[in-house]
Amino acid sequence: MPETFHAYHSFGLQQRTAMRFEADVFECEVEGEIPEALRNGAYYRTGGDRLFPTLEDDIILNGDGMFSMFRFEDGHVSYRSRFVRTERMKAELAARRRLYGKYRNRYTDDDSVSNLPQRDNTGNTYAFAHHGELFALREDSRPYRLDPETLDTLDIGDFGALESTALTAHPKIDPETGEWWSYGVFAKGAPTTDASLHVFDRAGRLVREQWFHTPYPGLSHDWGVTRAHIVLPIMPLTADEARLRTGGDYYEYDPDLPSMWGVMPRGGDPARDMRWFPIPGIVMGHVMNAYSEGDKVILDTPCSPGNCFSFFKDKHGRTPTMPETITQITRITFDLSKPDDQAVTLQPVNGALGDMPKIDDRYAMRKYRTGYFALRDFPQMGVGQIDWDTGEVKAHELQGAAAQEPVFVPRTADAAEGDGFVLVAVDRFAEKRMDLLILDGNDVSRPPIATIKLPFAQPMCFHGCWVGA
Template sequence: MGDDTVPEIFHLYDSFGLQKRPTMRFEADVFECEVEGEIPAELEGSYVRTGGDRQYPSLEDDIILNGDGLVSSFRFENGHVSFRSRYVQTERLQAERAARRRLYGHYRNPHTDDPTVSNLPQRDNTGNTYAFAHHGELFMLREDSRPYRVDPETLETLGEGQWGDLRSTALTAHPKIDPVTGEWWSYGVFAGGEPTTDASLHVFDKHGKLVREQWFHTPFPGLSHDWGVTREHLVFPIMPLTASEARLREGGQYYQYDPDLPSAWGIMPRNGDPATDMRWFHVPGLVLGHIMNAYTDGDKVVVDTPCSPGNCFSFFKDKHGNQPTMPETITQLTRITFDLSKSADEAVTLEPVTGALGDMPRIDDRFAMSKYRTGYFSLRAFPEMGVGQIDWDTGDLTVHSLTGAAAQEPLFVPRSADSAEGDGFILTVVDRFEERRAELLILDARDVSRPPLATVKLPFGLPMAFHGSWIPA
């Protein structure tokens, strides 16, 4: 790759897949989107996604994770597609709209807020990370907060969800739906609201009722954005980006990367007690944001994840005040195996996949928590961008390359409820940089290298959306 090419692309996207571009700042309705190709007849429903936009001007050095939640939907009906976007009407957004100005300060730092809005219980909840569908409802998740409910059809904000006797203030932005039981598996670090080692495991049944909550402590107050759930085990990765209340009071960032601290991985039996049954493993020189899937194979727990040798959360500085260099942030799809029959010093092996650079991994969710074959991710092999597909049985990597564009998260939709693994479609929003607009590609999930089955065009660009769900009609 040429040195003159990489910085220009990196200026638009970082390796973690977070877009560096102007905000949208408007809500939109596009009835009857322009379509090239033919929408597959099996696609009947809505692709709903959310990301961080900014209704009011940002603070200096603000980060995209602090943006107001902007939920959008591509609705498929009988071969036609319509688009809609709405802001998640959180308490903080409503307060700012009433004041007609920015009131809330830096990411997860209430000490930088306007004094007129102190002590807002849901201060950090922007609903900007995952549009998550479960038990017939749609939730806007963010890992430090309790989610807001949104109407799946109108995208109207309906208020906070009902969580029973849940003590934790945090529900992960990456819950796992058990494809067998329909349960919603979740957890939260800093579960008491402060940056401490308090963490909570919690499970909701298929109807959304809280059926389990257990508290435990992590080795240090570190970042944990995603986790692994298998049929037999739970995996809690704690990354070496630490949080500190003292630093927040001094006006510093919420997280700070410590290159001398190894990542910590807690593994426990799925039906065990985290306070007594957890084993912690330490893996130096590894940082991850997302997990593709995890499964148990005898004594081994397998975790597939894009991970980097340094700080892939490039908007947070290290403890010396430095931003990471680009090579430190590049994430590469890697199979991590924990052999529970061995000592902690000998248990861990890492197998990176050659050429599989990128993030935002997804699978055929019907095969979550179990051994599987196919995964997808946003390719960031600068300067090559696109969608990657991995066959874990053969090790083959298939790529849908894009020119002058980049793909956001690829979502898998099965062709039918009982189709084979990987038999379905990939939906991914693509940013066309020169044209300053976005489009939705529909790819054949069996082979993403083929030309798109259909392209849904929008007459404007979209801000980065992080994660979304498919809601069948």
């Protein structure tokens, strides 16, 4: 008997439904003019959808990877979306039914797939390009490669002698060396404190892997790398093998635990040189940027006063309230010249409520001025821009719509910071469709330079990238 598709839980206590279709739109409708910097290239994105029925109380993180592309050719734009054809999806296609259970809980699967390697790898978190390859990343797995022209799924990438089973869904690319910096928690596959720091050179060859332990087996979705330091946050959403064996959730929020922040020299040994700082009362998921100034390490992140991963209950079985889930972009400074209890300061930015932060990636790992984010100050929704020198926050406001992650593309290779364009997918709720806006990176509050229209809605994507032709 076919199963029922249930709504699944998403961020902000929202519920979403599976869309289940792959799409092609040749020659999208465009209002305005495509800037010269965007005339040829592709904007790739990935997010979670479901090809087969969802469980009751399923969550967006458990979705199959839906990879999409806006292809720019001489000022024309076409669109394509394809499921990431993982081993997991192939097994379900052959069976013509759902075989996999709860998020990262193999004990809830059908017996026929209980030993499948890469069980959790759905490729649903970050569309990422490096050394001429296109990847669908997810933090608990080795990423799949995709064909950048067709979006056909190729295979799981070759990462040489890497021992870690996990590569973060938020790699950091060094704009000076081209290196791909990565890490993995639960890096031996089980929910333990085992973690791995690893680096690939500009050609994708593994040049470094170091093992260490985190303070507790907690969630770590993003991190900071500067020219001199590494910052590794561990959030108090803990994983536990015994809970999984009873059919429970992978993560459980523990409000009595502080978040823990590991800071170490970039060239150091994490097992020996990591200095852990507790910060109680905050939870974060993403990092805008990080940089070092002498003994001070500065990291900018949207963080919430409670559990912003709202689909995971706390250890008392409680779901967070909306105010507990709201993230505010905050500057965290670690002064390594001071004792632990005096080293950390937090500076929230007034008016900067939201998430999905991005920068001009040429300024990654060093002091910068401009940041962008999805503004979520309900009922004001839109795209935000921070000037870190003045503290000013500008907004491109949306009516009856919400922005996904903004991505910046410079006007030219040597343009000033922020002189370029912001690509941002916008959900038009009443019209049940999606637009791609091109905004002025110098001032996102201005009207769109161009609007690329899709005649239908698409699943929410998490993270993506622009690849020039």
